[in-house]
Amino acid sequence: MIPDLRIGPALVVPVTAPPLRGYVEVTAGAISHVGAAPTAGRAVETVEARDRIVIPALVNTHCHTSQQLGRGLGDDVGLLTWLHDRIWPYELALEESDAELSALVCAIEQIRNGCTLLADPGGRHVDGMARGIAAAGIRALLGRSAMDSGDGRPDGDRETTAEVLDAQDELADRWHGVGLLRFSYTLRTIFNCTDELVTATMERARALGTVAQMHVAEVPEENSHAVATRGATTVRHLDRLGALGPDLLAVHATWVDDEEIALLAERGCPVSHNAASNLKILGSPRVADMLDAGVLVGLGTDGAPSNNRMSMIDEMWLAAIVQKGLRRDPTVLPADAVFRMATADGAAALGMADVVGAIEVGRRADLVVLDPFTPNFATAADPVAALVTALKSENVESVLCDGEWVLRDRCITRVDEAAVLAEAAGRAAAVRRRAGLLT
Ligand SMILES: [Zn+2]
Incomplete structure (x- = not known):
């Protein structure tokens, strides 16, 4: 042939x-x-x-495609202000056509940085996100933002456990395996997800044969909250629920102790390390220690409001240099290990080891x-x-x-890039106006 x-x-x-x-x-x-x-x-x-x-091509294991129109909305504020006063109003103001354009611009930025596979941990308009990604011609693991509990959520964003699961089932039917898209069940954080939702989400992800995505141990307050409400830190509690495994992508894992790192390794639970957004908002995780313990680690950009630079190329450089400084050891995270994290290991972390990444x-x-x-x-x-x-x-x-x-x-090749970017600039301003943000 x-x-x-x-x-x-x-x-x-x-x-x-x-x-x-x-x-x-x-x-x-x-x-x-x-x-x-x-x-x-x-x-x-x-x-x-x-x-x-x-x-x-590089693999981005954490990429909020529907936040691309929100670049610059999260600068110089703490996590709770970032989330409650910036991101949630932005997300609520976003319409489906905005999410589509946002995902398309995000995909173009990924392509220009050598990336063709991203894992999106969930937005509100999955149909729009799917169309935007497909228009650019790349792969994605798409999810819907899943929250069934917690304080501080806007009224327009409240759903029961059953509603959250039904909506995801419907989207899985619609998008899983369509073109280069896969569906992924998601859990936002332990602040906003009941144990029932965690357990039911993992059952569904396993039945569908994709990884679930969850923001895990992002800030010390999250672990205190988990201890107060569940009796154990996030990672330990997820393990008690049977959630830790190769089919759960633990995103960030910024605040984990030795025992939790060992648990992640033992259960084969992959971690998405997002060096820039961690440094900007959350703290810097012990990635060198995770690699020493045998944890599978991929790299991710996170979203435009939490990083600003949506480049896997920048992430590789930063991931290496930060861990060298953190451990005061220039020998940790050598270039070949970091390149592997951004390619073969990232693909494996998304359950696509045989598909791409090498x-x-x-x-x-x-x-x-x-x-x-x-x-x-x-x-x-x-x-x-x-x-x-x-x-x-x-x-x-x-x-x-x-x-x-x-x-x-x-x-x-697939779209008129200049026209898309011009439209996106206007649309981002319109979303900011509707959300009452930085106008
Ligand atoms: Zn995220």
Whole structure:
């Protein structure tokens, strides 16, 4: 069979095998060949990539796509002000068409930063989010914001446990397996989720065969709240409920002790580490200790109001440098480990280890072609290490998702990017006005 696409010769970084100078071929959306020489015969399309670097597309394990129009709304305020006075009013003011545009802009930013798979922990308008992501042509694990209890929630956002579950079941029927989308059951935080909701959510996620997503141990107050209302810290309590496992993505896990890190490792419960948003609002988790204990850790950008930079490239650099400083040990989180977190380990954390995250025959063709000839990269002694230490979005030249170009020679292929961004700027201002925020 003639390959649809041949890229090379290039420096290929498969992640699950040593880097090589050679070729990657794609057939029917999947990687069909990786090697020092191409297969015999021609390919339908050939990309001459001498002096280019080919990497697997990055995986963003925590990305609030419907918060993209809220960039700048959460600066310089504490978590509860951030949540109650900024994010909830913003989310309530958001209409479905806003969520669609928000997700589309978010997806474009992901593509320009070499990412083709994101896990969204839940917004209110999943239909809009799904359409926005699909329009850009990338993959997502989508969820609906799930809360059935707790103080401080706006009146328009109150639902019973049964209503929360029914709404998610309906969305799972509608979107799971449609194109490149998967549905994910979600739990917002232990502040806003009853034990009944936690248990029923995990049953459903396991039945559907996807991971559930939950914000876990974000701030010390969360653990005090869990102890006061449940008798144990969040991680310990989730374990008592039988929720900790490979099918629960623990997002943030900022405030966990040694015993909780051991529990996460023992149960195979993956963690999404979001270095920038953690530093901005929550504190910095002990990721180096988690890796030492054997916890599977992926990286995420979180949302625009909690990070501002929605770049997995920035996250890789920051994740490495912060842990080195935190442990006062420059040897922790070496570049190859961090690159793995942003690719193969992120995919595994989302239950998609066999699908994307590495350049291996049989995995889907989600690839990034990098141009190293920029001032930040051209002189790097070790271009593979520089993927973490020096890479910037301007190195991202072309991006392939499921065998289709979503970025080609620095142009977004599926939509008119300039028109989308112009519309989004106006729409973000309109949402801020309706929410009464920063006007
Ligand atoms: Zn989040």
